[in-house]
Amino acid sequence: DSGVTQTPKHLITATGQRVTLRCSPRSGDLSVYWYQQSLDQGLQFLIHYYNGEERAKGNILERFSAQQFPDLHSELNLSSLELGDSALYFCASSATTGEAVEKLFFGSGTQLSVL
Amino acid sequence: KNQVEQSPQSLIILEGKNCTLQCNYTVSPFSNLRWYKQDTGRGPVSLTIMTFSENTKSNGRYTATLDADTKQSSLHITASQLSDSASYICVVKGTGGFKTIFGAGTRLFVKA
Numbered sequence: 001d002s003g004v005t006q007t008p009k010h011l012i013t014a015t016g017q018r019v020t021l022r023c024s025p026r027s028g029d030l031s032v033y034w035y036q037q038s039l040d041q042g043l044q045f046l047i048h049y050y051n052g053e054e055r056a057k058g059n060i061l062e063r064f065s066a067q068q069f070p071d072l073h074s075e076l077n078l079s080s081l082e083l084g085d086s087a088l089y090f091c092a093s094s095a096t097t098g099e100a101v102e103k104l105f106f107g108s109g110t111q112l113s114v115l
Numbered sequence: 116k117n118q119v120e121q122s123p124q125s126l127i128i129l130e131g132k133n134c135t136l137q138c139n140y141t142v143s144p145f146s147n148l149r150w151y152k153q154d155t156g157r158g159p160v161s162l163t164i165m166t167f168s169e170n171t172k173s174n175g176r177y178t179a180t181l182d183a184d185t186k187q188s189s190l191h192i193t194a195s196q197l198s199d200s201a202s203y204i205c206v207v208k209g210t211g212g213f214k215t216i217f218g219a220g221t222r223l224f225v226k227a
Contacts, residue, residue, distance in 0.1 A: 002158060035217075042219035043159070043204070090158050102208075103149075106158025 003027065006091050006107035014115055018079040021110045025072055025093030031055075032074040033094075033104065034066055038087040049074055078112070086114045118142075119207050119218040127224045132195055136221045138188040138205030150179050150190045151204040153220065159204055162190070192223075200225045 003026035013019055025032050034046040036059075045058030049068035060066075063081075068074040078085060088111050092104040119140045128134050140148070147166045151159035163174045165181040165188060172179050176199075178191045192199055205218040 002160070004158070043217040045215065045217070088156075092158070103161055103164070104159075106160070108158050109156070111156075 002105040002107060004091060004093050004105050004107035006089075006110050008110060009108065010111045010113075012113045012115065013081060015081055015083060017081050017114075018077065019081065019112065021076040021078070021089055021091075021112075023074045023076070023091030023093075023107060025074070025091075026095075026105055029093035029095050029105070030072065031094045031096060031102075032068055032072070033092040034060075034074070034076050035090040035092065036087045037090060037109075038084075041087075043090065046076070081114045083114050086112055088112075119205055119216045121203075121205050121218040121221050123221060124219070125222040125224070127226060128195055130195060130197055130225055130227050133191065133193050134195060134223065136190045136192075136203050136205075136223070138190070138207075138218055140186050140188070140205070140207045140216075140218075142186075142207045142209045142216055144210045145183060145186070146208045146210045148179075148181060148188050148208075149206045150177070150188075151206060153202040153204055155201070162203075195223075195225045197225050197227060199223060 005024040007022045030051045032049045035043040046060040047066045048056040066076045088109045090109045092106045122137045149164045150162045153159040163179045176193045181188045202220040202222045204220040208215045
């Protein structure tokens with residue numbers, strides 16, 4: 001168990017809908033990262049938050065947004081969903097931010113299926 | 116362009132055999148390289164980290180090597196077990212706040 005909790009584990013929705021994925025980092029970790037992993041694809045970095053502030057953006061669509069709350073949990077909001085958004089979404093946390101030897105601890109992911 | 120390429124894409128071996136996975140990168144300036152193991156439906160778990168000055172590092176039956184001159188790394192698995200069946204992901208990080216780049220992974224299947 002990595003200590004990172006993601007909910008829900010599975011989510012099935014329809015095109016055009018909006019969903020929210022939730023992540024609770026390891027106790028004490030200030031950094032939260034979101035990644036998307038499509039079928040047979042590598043992990044694609046979406047966005048990074050540190051202590052409530054956005055630190056870096058990757059290949060995140062404008063339809064997607066995220067935030068990190070004062071209690072350090074984070075939410076990833078996906079709107080106007082398309083079939084191609086179906087993927088496994090991972091959250092990872094670390095104690096630091098962007099440091100060279102930073103080690104990421106991943107949650108078990110949320111499997112999103114858009115029908 | 117900074118990239119991380121892994122080979123082979125997939126690999127099937129018999130239980131008890133050894134195997135070697137490759138990772139080539141073009142990230143520069145280089146800071147460190149991690150190998151992660153990702154079981155199906157689970158999040159990746161770090162196996163080992165290699166910094167610029169390290170050539171070899173072991174973690175049980177896993178041994179990672181790094182050649183910073185040729186920008187290549189390998190992960191050698193000795194005496195494979197069924198539980199080694201997973202995707203192995205090479206992750207490279209540059210210096211100066213450079214973002215982390217993930218390889219597409221090698222999917223390993225260990226058969227009895």
